[in-house]
Amino acid sequence: MPLYEYHCKECDCDFTLLQPATVNKDETVCSECGSPRVDHKFSTFSSKIQGVSAASKKGPVTLDELPNKDILKLPVPRLRSEL
Ligand SMILES: [Zn+2]
Secondary structure, three states: OOEEEEEEOOOOOEEEEEOOOOOOHHHOOOOOOOOOOEEEEEEHHHHHHHHHHHHHOOOOOOHHHOOOHHHHOOOOOOOHHHO
8 A cells, every 4th residue: 555645734744554545635634633625745765766767867778777688688489470
């Protein structure tokens, strides 16, 4: 389950909730004062993923970034009609 960070506009506190991705975030209330005036900031889980990919995306993907370089050493499959 991802972590969701909220900011309460009522009591100005930040809180984090472990919620299923399917939860209606509009119905989340502040864990401190119970106010529904909360801003959904971001999901810790997904922001980490996006942060990594954004940081490493400084240019075109090079061979070193491929997770499995061995795949390029495999013989290219040929069509039977080419033989
Ligand atoms: Zn609050």
